[in-house]
Amino acid sequence: DAKTTQPNSMESNEEEPVHLPCNHSTISGTDYIHWYRQLPSQGPEYVIHGLTSNVNNRMASLAIAEDRKSSTLILHRATLRDAAVYYCILYQGFNTPLVFGKGTRLSVIA
Amino acid sequence: AAGVIQSPRHLIKEKRETATLKCYPIPRHDTVYWYQQGPGQDPQFLISFYEKMQSDKGSIPDRFSAQQFSDYHSELNMSSLELGDSALYFCASSKGYSGNTIYFGEGSWLTVV
Numbered sequence: 001d002a003k004t005t006q007p008n009s010m011e012s013n014e015e016e017p018v019h020l021p022c023n024h025s026t027i028s029g030t031d032y033i034h035w036y037r038q039l040p041s042q043g044p045e046y047v048i049h050g051l052t053s054n055v056n057n058r059m060a061s062l063a064i065a066e067d068r069k070s071s072t073l074i075l076h077r078a079t080l081r082d083a084a085v086y087y088c089i090l091y092q093g094f095n096t097p098l099v100f101g102k103g104t105r106l107s108v109i110a
Numbered sequence: 111a112a113g114v115i116q117s118p119r120h121l122i123k124e125k126r127e128t129a130t131l132k133c134y135p136i137p138r139h140d141t142v143y144w145y146q147q148g149p150g151q152d153p154q155f156l157i158s159f160y161e162k163m164q165s166d167k168g169s170i171p172d173r174f175s176a177q178q179f180s181d182y183h184s185e186l187n188m189s190s191l192e193l194g195d196s197a198l199y200f201c202a203s204s205k206g207y208s209g210n211t212i213y214f215g216e217g218s219w220l221t222v223v
Contacts, residue, residue, distance in 0.1 A: 038153075042216060042217075043114075043200050043202070043214030043215050043216050043217050044153060044200070044202075044214045045214065046211045046212065046213065049211075085152075087152075093210070096166065097143055097155045097158050097166050097168065098143070098155070098202075098212050099155055099168075100145075100152045100153045100154070100155075101152065102152060103152065
């Protein structure tokens with residue numbers, strides 16, 4: 001199974017940008033990079049995903065290294081509501097489930 | 111927009127009892143996944159169904175079984191409950207089983223006493 005490595009925890013001030021790193025040195029050509037987050041006492045929530053190019057949506061941006069061995073989830077202005085565990089997942093799709101590893105617990109300070 | 115509905119939201123059972131959790135996927139979603147999340151743990155994949163057929167199996171105990179019905183809802187049956195089965199159980203759904211976004215329900219809290 002492809003693996004990802006993320007910091008256990010990070011802290012950010014409110015309204016400042018947050019860069020959440022993820023290393024995935026064993027990524028294969030067919031792996032999509034997915035990010036999900038889990039707010040306290042809630043189910044995981046899709047954030048963003050990409051394959052090779054950087055991606056933007058209303059929640060966040062995803063910057064993917066040229067060699068695809070790492071990626072960074074960018075929250076442009078952290079709010080208290082963004083405090084959650086963020087999971088970087090290599091998702092092959094094609095009859096495989098989403099497998100969660102150890103994510104990054106983001107704390108946002110007012 | 112309709113989300114994944116799980117019931118019951120909370121359940122308390124005694125050891126050796128049986129519990130059934132239900133999941134109603136988002137309309138027109140044909141794939142259902144079940145996850146277990148113990149206290150302080152990350153979600154662990156249990157089992158998934160695509161078009162009413164089991165498509166993948168994770169760390170689901172033999173005491174547990176699940177199925178997806180003709181209306182695409184799914185049920186997770188847990189028998190001979192143990193204290194260690196106390197966890198938050200998530201159901202998720204997606205359209206197809208080929209990398210599409212997966213949507214999670216709010217979970218069912220199972221407490222075994």
